[in-house]
Amino acid sequence: MPPTEKDQPPDEKTLAEIVKELDLYPIDAFRFVEQGLTYTVTKLHGQPAAAEKAAADDPSRHISGQQLCEGLREFALLQWGLLARTVLRRWNITCTYDFGRIVFALVEAQHMQKTDRDNIEDFRDVFDFKTAFESDYRIEHKS
Numbered sequence: 001m002p003p004t005e006k007d008q009p010p011d012e013k014t015l016a017e018i019v020k021e022l023d024l025y026p027i028d029a030f031r032f033v034e035q036g037l038t039y040t041v042t043k044l045h046g047q048p049a050a051a052e053k054a055a056a057d058d059p060s061r062h063i064s065g066q067q068l069c070e071g072l073r074e075f076a077l078l079q080w081g082l083l084a085r086t087v088l089r090r091w092n093i094t095c096t097y098d099f100g101r102i103v104f105a106l107v108e109a110q111h112m113q114k115t116d117r118d119n120i121e122d123f124r125d126v127f128d129f130k131t132a133f134e135s136d137y138r139i140e141h142k143s
Contacts, residue, residue: 013109022105025098029091033072033102037063037112040071062115065122068103069096073132085133096126 019027045061063071076084093099100123106112 012111015111018105018109018111022101025092025102029088029093030102030106032076032091033099033106034111036072036075037068037103039075040068043071043074065100065103065118065120066126069099069123069126072099073127077133082134085129088129088133095129097124099123 013021015027015030019025019030040063041061044063044067073084076088080087088094093102097120100120103112103123104114104120107114
């Protein structure tokens, strides 16, 4: 979980400062990516044990850029269904590389961490938005 603005070290930027500096996406887009990261890590690695919660930089809970993009797609569809692409487009997110720009802005501001192997190019062309949010969407019926 990202630190609250009052808990941040003096050299760490607030979310509002990151948004203003990048000047491409609204604060809601950054919050979505942070929440989607939590969703994706939990989906892939399960709930962290109490000891792991203290060690947020645990490398065993790392996910790749591609995994995060897929998790964000799934999270958006869970949140908004067929409106997911519309909501993301309203926030100027039109491709997976936009997720990467947000992630790396958060990394640079110390709100997220990366490994030496992580690169913004990991987010380029992971999937096509139209296909991923419209053509592949299925409504599941509970019996």
